[in-house]
Amino acid sequence: MKKQAGFTLIELMIVVAIIGILAAIAVPQYQQYTKKARFTEVTQASQTRKLEVEACIQKIAVPAGVGAPGCTGGSNDIAADVAKDFSNVVDSIKVLDGVITVTPKAANGIVAGDTLIMTPTVSANSIIWATSGGCTGSKLC
Numbered sequence: 001m002k003k004q005a006g007f008t009l010i011e012l013m014i015v016v017a018i019i020g021i022l023a024a025i026a027v028p029q030y031q032q033y034t035k036k037a038r039f040t041e042v043t044q045a046s047q048t049r050k051l052e053v054e055a056c057i058q059k060i061a062v063p064a065g066v067g068a069p070g071c072t073g074g075s076n077d078i079a080a081d082v083a084k085d086f087s088n089v090v091d092s093i094k095v096l097d098g099v100i101t102v103t104p105k106a107a108n109g110i111v112a113g114d115t116l117i118m119t120p121t122v123s124a125n126s127i128i129w130a131t132s133g134g135c136t137g138s139k140l141c
Helices: 009-045 047-059
Strands: 090-096 099-104 116-122 127-132
Touching (some): 009 090, 009 099, 009 116, 047 127
Antiparallel strands (some): 090 099, 116 127
């Protein structure tokens, strides 16, 4: 008599349980990864203003240890603040005394509260940028 080959019910249930556990871990990590990837577009939208603020700091010769007073949107070769409809991902970009505030559009898991705030500090040989805002709490920046 020939013995029948195949998987038992318990073996199949163990495999399904393992796949379920892996999916429960992988799906939230993937969602966070895609949010970070989308938020990169928000960060990239601020790079032009960042260069403009750095040029302003050099132009008006800001001393070391302070921010960037006088480097505000619409002055000292910094583009005017953008209030609405900047792009598909950014709602507004504002510069006040060198501090750049980028508010993203609420879409694809990113909410308007996930603001990106970049603050410059002038050191002896460079400009150091500190990142803060709502994006730090949601671990997007």
